[in-house]
Amino acid sequence: SSGINAEYGRMKRVRSTLQPFTERVTKCAKEYLRPYFYTSQEKTGTLHVFVDTGCKYCRPEIETLKNRAEAQGIDPIQIIDVYSRTYNPTRYNLSRKEAMLEFFVIDQKGNRIKNLDALLFLYKHVDKKAYYCLYPFYYPLKILFEKFWLPTRFKIGGRGDILMELEEHSRYVKWAEQARPKLRDKAEHKS
Numbered sequence: 753s754s755g756i757n758a759e760y761g762r763m764k765r766v767r768s769t770l771q772p773f774t775e776r777v778t779k780c781a782k783e784y785l786r787p788y789f790y791t792s793q794e795k796t797g798t799l800h801v802f803v804d805t806g807c808k809y810c811r812p813e814i815e816t817l818k819n820r821a822e823a824q825g826i827d828p829i830q831i832i833d834v835y836s837r838t839y840n841p842t843r844y845n846l847s848r849k850e851a852m853l854e855f856f857v858i859d860q861k862g863n864r865i866k867n868l869d870a871l872l873f874l875y876k877h878v879d880k881k882a883y884y885c886l887y888p889f890y891y892p893l894k895i896l897f898e899k900f901w902l903p904t905r906f907k908i909g910g911r912g913d914i915l916m917e918l919e920e921h922s923r924y925v926k927w928a929e930q931a932r933p934k935l936r937d938k939a940e941h942k943s
Contacts, residue, residue, distance in 0.1 A: 797827060797859075797860030797861075798827060798828050798829070798830050798860070799827055799828070799829045799830065799857060799858070799859060799860065799874070799877065800830050800832055800844065800857065800858040801814055801818075801829055801830065801831050801832065801856075801857050801870075801874065802832050802834050802844070802846065802851045802855070802856040802857070802858075803831050803832065803833060803834065803855075804833070804834055804835050804851075804852055805831070805833040805835060805836070806835050806909075806911060807905060807906075807909050807911070808909055809905065809908070809909060810855075810905070814829075814831055814874075815831070817829060817874050817875070817878045817879070818831060820878050820879060821877070821878045824878070826877070826878070827860065827877065829874070829878075832844070834848055834851035834852055835848075835852065839851075844858065846864075853902065854866050854867055854902060855867050855868075855870050855871060855902070856870060857870035857873055857874060859873065867894075867897060867898055867902070868890070868893055868894045868897040868898065871897070872886060872887065872890070
């Protein structure tokens with residue numbers, strides 16, 4: 753009985769000696785790992801996300817990320833609908849067709865990020881846990897995203913005719929750009 757009490761006393765002394773050390777190590781580990789698992793609360797600017805809001809798969813995902821960003825109080829995410837009539841391709845130097853066929857994000861510094869890198873950038877910005885879960889699968893996801901999802905999402909979503917509309921729209925834009933100087937010249941000659 754006395755041997756057990758002596759052993760218990762010794763363990764208690766060791767624990768009390770190590771406790772400040774373990775607390776310090778735990779605190780340092782939390783501070784070191786914090787940037788990897790928690791998002792920054794600093795606001796540095798707006799993220800511009802180019803989304804075809806007609807896509808029933810893309811819109812809910814991006815809106816969820818936008819709502820999470822707002823709830824966390826981090827940089828706002830501005831969803832830009834590339835299919836709407838109010839979309840201005842010259843403002844972002846990104847044509848409607850290009851924006852519809854690929855996924856783009858413009859970050860706070862004005863850098864253009866596209867496809868899977870853009871999606872992972874959003875996850876890293878809003879939900880770092882999901883980002884670090886997805887990142888090890890980057891190359892298989894990239895192949896899946898670029899070889900399967902981007903080319904077939906219109907057909908899967910029941911909007912296969914949109915590619916023809918985009919082609920017609922791009923032809924109209926080219927025609928309008930060519931016709932604008934001619935119309936301006938005609939207007940100048942009349943006055």
